Amino acid sequence: MSQWHQICAVNAIIPGTGVCAKVGQHQIAIFRPREDDDVFAISNIDPFAQASVLSRGIIAEHQQTLWVASPLKKQRFRLSDGLCMEDERRSVAAFPTRVKDGMVEVAA
Numbered sequence: 175m176s177q178w179h180q181i182c183a184v185n186a187i188i189p190g191t192g193v194c195a196k197v198g199q200h201q202i203a204i205f206r207p208r209e210d211d212d213v214f215a216i217s218n219i220d221p222f223a224q225a226s227v228l229s230r231g232i233i234a235e236h237q238q239t240l241w242v243a244s245p246l247k248k249q250r251f252r253l254s255d256g257l258c259m260e261d262e263r264r265s266v267a268a269f270p271t272r273v274k275d276g277m278v279e280v281a282a
Contacts, residue, residue, distance in 0.1 A: 176270070178272070178280070178281050179282060181193075181197075181204060181278045181279065181280055183276055183277055184278050187206040187213070187278065188206070189207070189208055189209045190207065190233060191233075192204060192205040192233070192242065193229055194226070197282040202215050202216070202218055202269055203218040203229035205229075207240050213278050214253035214254065215268065215269040215270075215280045216228065216242070216251055216253065216256045216267065216268050217268075219266065220244045221258070221264040221265075222246070222249055222264060223244070228266070231244050234250070236259075239252060239254070240254070249261070253268075256268040269282050
């Protein structure tokens with residue numbers, strides 16, 4: 175069963191960027207695509223390079239859906255569910271997020 179983990183203040187994440195947090199055994203990439211309080215969380219591990227880099231990826235919108243491109247090999251992962259655009263077999267885990275009293279929380 176998942177529980178909510180407080181990560182940081184939402185304002186600590188610059189809009190259009192991501193940060194990495196360790197929650198239990200998971201390295202989680204947390205993204206704030208815009209100025210609002212919408213945040214997304216996926217695994218930080220790039221399954222193509224086996225490197226902890228997705229939090230440093232570039233956020234992009236494609237067909238009205240938000241994605242992050244790995245900074246290494248540029249594969250794209252959908253922020254809402256971790257689906258890999260180039261190879262569905264290499265999709266990553268997605269984690270529920272919320273902003274509560276100005277703090278980002280992730281369920282893991």
